[in-house]
Amino acid sequence: MDIFMNLTLSGLSTGMMIFLLASGLSLIFGLMGVLNFAHGSIFMWGAYSGVWIYFRTQSFIMAILVGMIMGMALGWLAERTIIRRVYGRHIDQILITTGLMLVLNEVLKAVFGPNIIAVQIPPLLAGSWELGGIIIVKYRVFTIFVGLVVAAAVHLILTRTRVGMIVRAGVQNQEMVQVLGINIRQVFSLVFMFGAGLAALGGVMMAPAIGSINPNMGLENQMLAFIVVVIGGMGSILGSALASVLVGLAGVYTAWFLPEAALAVNVLFMTVVLLIKPSGLFGMGGGRNS
Amino acid sequence: MDEIANLKLLKKAEWLRPGKFLASSSWVLMVLVLILAVVPLMTSSRTTLNLWTEIYILGVFAMSYDILLGYTGIVSFGHALFFGTGAYMTGIIIKNTGPTLSNLLLAVVGTIFLAVVISLIIGYLSLRVKDVYYAMITLAFAELFFISAEKWRSVTNGADGFSFQVPAFLQDRYVFYYGILAFLVLVVLLLRRFIDSPVGRVLQAIRENEKRAEFLGYDVLKFKLISTVVAGVVASLAGIAWALQQRFVSTGVMAVDKTIDALLMTTIGGAGTLYGALLGSGLTTLAKHRLGDLAKIHPIFERWYIIFGLLYIMIVLFFPGGIIGTWKRIWNKKIT
């Protein structure tokens, strides 16, 4: 029972951090049709710059702030300079964001060094509680809490604000949004920046959770986020949230029983979803080739 | 009258266009082969010869990638898994059964068989959905293969890899050099043939306008599957050659970086030109060695990939045909 609880908590925690990465990916794809292969790099930049600040200020709040600002700045810059030139050209988008990923990763190694950097959980969040024989790691609870807050906030923004309404409408029919006199390009920039900020937040949160950062963490987690997006359906925040939890839980349960197969289970999971419902479990039917 | 005269002129000019010229004549290839064939007469340095064979092998790998990217219009992030399958199959079989020609042939047959099966499975799963899914799904499968190679230590020795002996006749550096050169020429001829075949033409029609191809009654999925099988098999053969050249296999052959290398080579040289991939292989491989050497002077050169990344972004944005495509365009403008 103890192990089960622990694994569940750990899976939820991982799931929530993947959600931070996947939600932006899913929104950016749903709205602009851009599959951003540099999303994981922005996540990693968030992690590195957050850790860098943390080492200097010993303040985790500063780390989160600076990490997110870094992510948003990179996202904004990437959208403004490169990505907006290839809207509507799917293949070029993949190629260009891959190039961006390469450059961002290499610059990151040049700035912070290519080696693994150990990261500790901030003292305030370190340790655990014991509840009736079950040990609950504080940091995991914290990540779950943050993930839920972000999910709720994104949901509220999407359903209650005008920008959110434009985003939801844009996911369905971009052209019509423009015809109503709305400059959707501005909304694109905003969503891209916002998505990048969430990814960076995910990076900052992930660093203490796994205890270290390394220049491969971007691609590794991006792949999980891709799996989440395929399972959850592009452009669906609710889908991303549920799929993230599923992927997180499937990952830790398998890792407990058969560590080698952790990723395999998720890839298998994704494969089954694709076979049954190519648009994702919660997608809006846009998956099929059209 | 005028029109006929113009037409004749145009026909004449057509011969001067490198597009026509490269596509129709095999003599460019012959000249190229002749030049490459004399390389061993100029140098007997093993390092230099190794560098050249590396360019050829990675060139074959990149050309197989061009079949997907340039001729079918799909982006795969899992191409390295075919390369890796070939390399591991060769390494494992030869290491466990001995360095003989028959074992090598066994490895080749096994590799081709596996490559066909894997590409059919992954293609069937991912080609039915939007093109971007293909990129994601192939990445996921590539990672799965990578992790399998890493974790299955009893057979692969994980990230440390293992070395093995190659069949005796391949140990001679000249034999090996000419063998690989012949392999390259063979692949170029076969791929050229494939591209100009009816199937190749349909693939290019799909790349131009998938909906129209579908409308014309072509089974798009079937043709894309053929494309991935051809690309997969050629990539796995390149993997075999790679293993034989390195005499060593580690998880690096399965890494996403390998696929991205192919993507870079193809795009920089010119996607959809076949020879572009080879040129790209030459440029990147040379840069890797030269700039890698410079890292002793200043560590910034270890990050030489930044330059290639930026160059690559510029090419995607401003010179979609890469070096060869852009050259063709400029040349055509001069003529007309």
Add this chain to the structure above:
Amino acid sequence: MILQLSHVQTFIEQFHILQDVTFEVPEGEVTVILGRNGAGKTTTLRTIMGLTPPAKGSVQFRGEQLNGLPPYAIARKGIGFVPEDQGIFSDLTVEENLSLAMRKKDGATKTRLQFVLDIFPDLESKLRQKSDSLSGGQKQMLAIGRALITDNHLLLIDEPSKGLAPILVEKLAQAIREIKKHTTVVLVEQNFALASAVGERYVIIDDGHTVREGKMSQLLQDRELLGRYLGITANPKSGKVV
């Protein structure tokens, strides 16, 4: 003239869809664009909106050049567009669909909302529902209503009667008559009965060229023209006109 197109040419990919489109739309009237399937009627509307920008020629709205402006800027000049597929955001509620079109909210918006609900009373009870749940006719009403919610001077409507039951077409005709009191309308319409009932002027497009324009009353007299470009041989008056 509120809208003037002169020698407009538009390409879609490599296809030369509009080759020479020239016509004028007088303020306060309903102009109907007629022509066979594939003649370029929809592309004409999309070209005016900037969705398929013209390669050559000029589109002028109240004397201002629209060429080269992005669709949203053209819309902001006061042009509403109701596409053939209606462009309803099915994931949004009816109210959200309407409010998305309100770029600024003031007293006037409220009056206009009331105006929309007056001509399309069906929508009032459905405001809070997902627009997915609307019937085909109601979706058309929502689409037109949405284009009326801002103070547009010109309304482009693409085949509003498509797929509607005759009784709904009748309602639609009434609505258009109501709308034209405030707004100039350009209508693409295959249903000639509807077109002739509401239209004051006509433009015929054939194979990417405007071939004739003039008063609807004159067109109704011209058997030869009707037969040649619209394939109408019987007396249009004998058909039931709404």
